[in-house]
Amino acid sequence: MEAIARQARREKVAAEAQQWADALVDFGPYNTLLHFKDTKTASLDVTDANGQALTSLLAGRKTRLAALFPAAAAHGPACTRARSLRRRMVELDEEQGIEAGRLALGLLRVDPPPTRGSTPVPALRAPLLLQPLTIQPRTASENDFVLETAGEAEINPVLLYALSRQYGMDGDTEVLADKVSTALEECADPADRIPLAYEILEAVLVRSNLTAELEERIVAGVFSFDRLPMVQDLRGATDLLADHPVIAALAGDREANRALAEDTGPRAPAGADDIPPRSEYLVLDADASQQKAISAALAGSHLVIEGPPGTGKSQTIANLIATFAAQGKRVLFVAEKRAAIEAVTDSLATVDLDGLVFDLHGNKLSRRQIAQQLHDALERAGQQAPPRPADLHTGLAHYRDETLRHIKEFHQPLDPWQVSPHQAITHLMGCPSSHHTRLRLRGSALRHLHGEHHRQIEQDLRTFVAKKGLTVRRGESPWSHTQARTEDELRAVVAGRRPRPAHRHSPERHPPHPCPPGGHRRSAPGRRP
Numbered sequence: 001m002e003a004i005a006r007q008a009r010r011e012k013v014a015a016e017a018q019q020w021a022d023a024l025v026d027f028g029p030y031n032t033l034l035h036f037k038d039t040k041t042a043s044l045d046v047t048d049a050n051g052q053a054l055t056s057l058l059a060g061r062k063t064r065l066a067a068l069f070p071a072a073a074a075h076g077p078a079c080t081r082a083r084s085l086r087r088r089m090v091e092l093d094e095e096q097g098i099e100a101g102r103l104a105l106g107l108l109r110v111d112p113p114p115t116r117g118s119t120p121v122p123a124l125r126a127p128l129l130l131q132p133l134t135i136q137p138r139t140a141s142e143n144d145f146v147l148e149t150a151g152e153a154e155i156n157p158v159l160l161y162a163l164s165r166q167y168g169m170d171g172d173t174e175v176l177a178d179k180v181s182t183a184l185e186e187c188a189d190p191a192d193r194i195p196l197a198y199e200i201l202e203a204v205l206v207r208s209n210l211t212a213e214l215e216e217r218i219v220a221g222v223f224s225f226d227r228l229p230m231v232q233d234l235r236g237a238t239d240l241l242a243d244h245p246v247i248a249a250l251a252g253d254r255e256a257n258r259a260l261a262e263d264t265g266p267r268a269p270a271g272a273d274d275i276p277p278r279s280e281y282l283v284l285d286a287d288a289s290q291q292k293a294i295s296a297a298l299a300g301s302h303l304v305i306e307g308p309p310g311t312g313k314s315q316t317i318a319n320l321i322a323t324f325a326a327q328g329k330r331v332l333f334v335a336e337k338r339a340a341i342e343a344v345t346d347s348l349a350t351v352d353l354d355g356l357v358f359d360l361h362g363n364k365l366s367r368r369q370i371a372q373q374l375h376d377a378l379e380r381a382g383q384q385a386p387p388r389p390a391d392l393h394t395g396l397a398h399y400r401d402e403t404l405r406h407i408k409e410f411h412q413p414l415d416p417w418q419v420s421p422h423q424a425i426t427h428l429m430g431c432p433s434s435h436h437t438r439l440r441l442r443g444s445a446l447r448h449l450h451g452e453h454h455r456q457i458e459q460d461l462r463t464f465v466a467k468k469g470l471t472v473r474r475g476e477s478p479w480s481h482t483q484a485r486t487e488d489e490l491r492a493v494v495a496g497r498r499p500r501p502a503h504r505h506s507p508e509r510h511p512p513h514p515c516p517p518g519g520h521r522r523s524a525p526g527r528r529p
Contacts, residue, residue, distance in 0.1 A: 006242075009253050013242040016251035021231040025161055033158040033223050034126045036107060041084040044220040054218070057103075057147055058190035064138065065145040082145045086135040088222050095337050097361050100224040103149055105129035106194040107215040108159065110205070113167055121166050125215075126159040129184075129197055133220055147220070155180040155197055158225050169208045176204060246302050260302070273404060277396040278389070281326040282319050283351045290316045294323060314343040321348065325356050335361075355380045416450035467493075 029035050038045065046054060049068035057063040065082055069075040089101040104127035112121040131153040138144040155177055163169040180197050187193050198214045205212050234241075241247045245263075248256035272291040286294065290312055296303050297320055307313055317333065321344070324331045335341050341361050348354050355377045360370075413420050441449060484490050 005255065009248055009255065010238060010242045012253055013248055013251045014238045017234045017238060017241055021234040022165060024227045024231050024234075025158060025165075027162060027166060029122065031158070032127075032221060033156060033225055034124055034162055035122070036104065036125050036127060036219070036221070038219070040081060042088055042222050044078060044081040044085055045217065046220060047217045055190065057149060058218075060149050062146050062148045065147060068147070079143060079145065082135055082147075082220075083137075083142050085220060085222065086137070086145070089135065092222070092224065095339060096226070097338050098224050098226045099132065100222045100226075101133045101135060102127070102221060102223040103131045103133045103153075104217075104219045104221055104223065105131060105153055106198060107217050107219070108156075108198070108201070109213040109215065110163070110167065111211050113210060124159070124162065124167075126162075127156050127219075127221075127223060128159070128201070128214070129153045129193060130156055130223055135220070152181075153184055153193060155201070157228055161228075161231065163205070163210070167208070167210055169204060169210060171204055171207075176201070273400070277393040277400075281323040283322045283353060284315050284319055284347060286316065286319055287312070290319070294319055298323065314340070315347060317344050318347040321356060322351075322353055325353075416447065418451065 025031075027034065032042070037043075046057070046068055050070060053063050053067040057068070065078055066075055069078045085101075089099075092098045092100045106128035108124065108126050108128045110124040110126075112123050132150045134148050134150060136146050136148075138146050157173075157177065160169075160173040160177060164173050180200050183196055183200060184193055187196055194214070194216055202212060241251075245256045245259055249260050272288055272295070275295070282291070282294070293303065293305050293316055305313060305316065321331050321333065333341070333344065338361060341359070345354055345357050345359065348356060358373055358377070409421075411420050411422050413423075484493055
């Protein structure tokens, strides 16, 4: 049973890996390796160029654009196309480390096979052979360029993949590619390479009931098949992929999903405040969410971190690299664009840890450069003195404890109100300016104004208003003519009884104020009574 389950898992992963590989190839209309279109900014047709200069270019010698197009009427448009094409090549090289400049030798038209499926298969117009090409300006004003082919021509690997996957071409594509390469190596005349490769491929297409037509053209353009190695890895590493629980789970294997779900329990990440300073290797600032992600990775969890630009993903990666390196572990960091890698390496360089990184991005690295990186890293490691962080760790632990205690006290509800300083400050910040007052309460008065006292005052004010305490005119209020001076007398008024006049104040010291008939009147605003 176990062997049957393992085989079923392998087949499921293999089928899903094939779908992932197809998605990497991109069979859409914008892939120039399958659907080539002549454009002013990404192509330069040299089919009808000067024959001697074209032979020199195909032989791998540096050739001036002026030699390919000696006539002024043809040289001007050719310069415009070469300039735009070179800019696109430089952009891909700097951003992604891809040398995408190629000389397409022959364009192959393939009619789509008859299909009954819901998705029609488009016709192909793809480069047959590809040869690396460089374009360099000859002058500062870029009014002339130097073209040079480098390396050997090879059959378009993406074309073979599409013919096999979409068009049903029979046979092993790798065997076919090797056969074409051998024939090209034995071909002495560069002009004979296009028909030779077409003859070999056409024989395979005929056996597969496919029809094709060759355009004997030579076009410089941007052709990038940098993802093809990943496609080959996906197709050739089925056993390795099936043995990994995460890959198997992504492929839809139920047993792998169940195993991952059971494996999440004991790997709970440690909290940021629970990690002792001697075990923390953050070299850049990190907030709580970033520290949680780092702790989860250290705990062995499988995770995906998502976030918009500027949220600190590169910073978190740099912290992860430093932490894993401190623990003696290796980290593989890959990115599609060079800028993403530089964001991390530059962050490590700011803390003098760029020596941790062995940079393999791009395809221009020579053996000398690789050896130099290794030499510099080893030399630097041997010169650094071992750290003595004991006192630093003790100080960090002390200050962190003080900070945590401050935070706890700031959020701790206090007697007698059961309100924390944080709640009080937050409430005061939300009060409008019209509610501000210069009244300040301190000491016993402040402690006396707890929540129960506040509620009692509020109830008393409501009762005062209900008893027409704010209406002091024409004798309609029980407060008219009252001379209440004590709490008991005030309570009597609230209860609806008129208190006896108070006689404890001498009339000499407190002469009575004259009262007009009908009781007291409320003074108009801004006018003396």
